[in-house]
Amino acid sequence: MTSASSVQPVRRGRASAAGTSVEKAMRILEALAVPDGPHRLMDVAERAAVPRSTAYRVLATLTAEGFAENCGDGRYGVGGRLSGLGARIVSVMSAGAGPALRRLQEGAGGNTVHLAVRVGDHAVYLHKVDSDKPYEMRSRVGNQLMLHCTAIGKAILAHLPAAEVHAVMASAGMPARTPATITDLPALHAELAAIRERGYAVDNEENEATVRCLGAAILDRAGRPRGGVSISTVTFAVDRAELLGYAPLLMTTVQGMTELV
Structure with missing residues (x-):
């Protein structure tokens, strides 16, 4: 039997069909919305299947626009603008x-x-x-x-x-x-x-x-x-x-x- 812990996320390369900037941002937003946040940068990057540097740059933009929130200690949460849109x-x-x-x-x-x-x-x-x-x-x-x-x-x-x-x-x-x-x-x-x-x-x-x-x-x-x-x-x-x-x-x-x- 294959345990869940033995299954590793599949990373997508630059040439992937799911690799455009918009698609990466969407996956990062989905990762932010996972319950029990705020989430560490490395966890957001892993869930979104993007490099940590990419996640950092996208999160900086999302934070500036109010869709994400920098909660300190390297953790990010859902911003007020995204919460309002979700509601x-x-x-x-x-x-x-x-x-x-x-x-x-x-x-x-x-x-x-x-x-x-x-x-x-x-x-x-x-x-x-x-x-x-x-x-x-x-x-x-x-x-x-x-x-x-x-x-x-x-x-x-x-x-x-x-x-x-x-x-x-x-x-x-x-x-x-x-x-x-x-x-x-x-x-x-x-x-x-x-x-x-x-x-x-x-x-x-x-x-x-x-x-x-x-x-x-x-x-x-x-x-x-x-x-x-x-x-x-x-x-x-x-x-x-x-x-x-x-x-x-x-x-x-x-x-x-x-x-x-």
């Missing part, structure tokens, strides 16, 4: 997705529906439509979720290049949340290939015991995954076959959200 995006995206998510919840047997967006090595819930059942999911808007063991997370990973999946797992790790969690990188890649083939992901009690979820990625116009939507159920009330029956409706829902991202 506006969250508001617009959540409001725009609301009606579609409510329709999905009604069509999916009244089970809980979530919308999340990728933030660095994780995803964050932006919107939740609660179940009309006598039980509820413990998830909350603002909660962070890991990518390797959740339906939304695996759906996002399935649409990323293998090298980027490699780097994300090296940074975030692949801890076993339950006995069913995939903690082996080759096994994860096999799972992601199956997800790409069928168009949706299943979290089969991989993140939380008794909770089974169906998820699909929200892709932007370039085909990059920006987030995802999931239907969450409990295993003692909804069996796997019933949950999978909601896949066509889920996929139709996320396909209609391209304009939001």
Whole structure:
């Protein structure tokens, strides 16, 4: 079994297709937004897969423009301008997705529906439509979720290049949340290939015991995954076959959200 700690981030060279100045700045912004900041310069550079000198120059510009903040001791955090922009995006995206998510919840047997967006090595819930059942999911808007063991997370990973999946797992790790969690990188890649083939992901009690979820990625116009939507159920009330029956409706829902991202 390949441990997460043994996986090393893949560095991109100057000639890489992902090596333009704008793309490097975008990756640095994503690295800044990873929870538990402020972050050391070396950590930002590693997550963004850029040389430390490049990260330093870009961060100096972002700091001058208010998108980053120099917190001292070689650490950088999210600046006020980026926080304000993020809040506006969250508001617009959540409001725009609301009606579609409510329709999905009604069509999916009244089970809980979530919308999340990728933030660095994780995803964050932006919107939740609660179940009309006598039980509820413990998830909350603002909660962070890991990518390797959740339906939304695996759906996002399935649409990323293998090298980027490699780097994300090296940074975030692949801890076993339950006995069913995939903690082996080759096994994860096999799972992601199956997800790409069928168009949706299943979290089969991989993140939380008794909770089974169906998820699909929200892709932007370039085909990059920006987030995802999931239907969450409990295993003692909804069996796997019933949950999978909601896949066509889920996929139709996320396909209609391209304009939001």
